[in-house]
């Protein structure tokens with residue numbers, strides 16, 4: 001899988017660990033920054049970059065990290081077609097795939113320990129989307145304009 005990875009300065013250290021973790025598991029990582037933990041940068045820039053990489057199809061999944069994971073998830077979700085989920089543990093990560101088919105996983109580097117963050121990411125990658133939620137996902141797509149309000153096949 002090709003995975004877009006982005007963080008602000010607060011998420012930089014965890015992003016570096018996540019990049020190695022994903023590469024060791026055979027994934028291709030596209031690191032969209034930040035480039036260090038010392039330079040203060042703005043999480044919306046990196047949340048948007050990760051979201052655009054996924055929506056454009058250049059990556060299959062995004063992982064976005066900031067201090068809490070909150071700001072970067074809000075930013076990523078402003079990109080039409082993104083379903084960014086802030087996950088805190090194995091349970092929320094698993095459900096973010098099963099129920100929400102999240103295409104960007106967000107982590108809070110100042111909130112989660114490294115093991116918890118990596119376990120959550122692995123759980124997300126191992127989980128499978130449950131088709132019974134498709135109608136709800138389509139409603140989300142209509143809300144952000146990434147799908148038409150009317151299903152043309154029903155016209």
Ligand code: RB5
Nearest residue numbers: 010066067068070071072
């Ligand atoms: C940066 O100081 C911090 O505000 C950011 O990483 C994030 O936690 C925002 O939601």
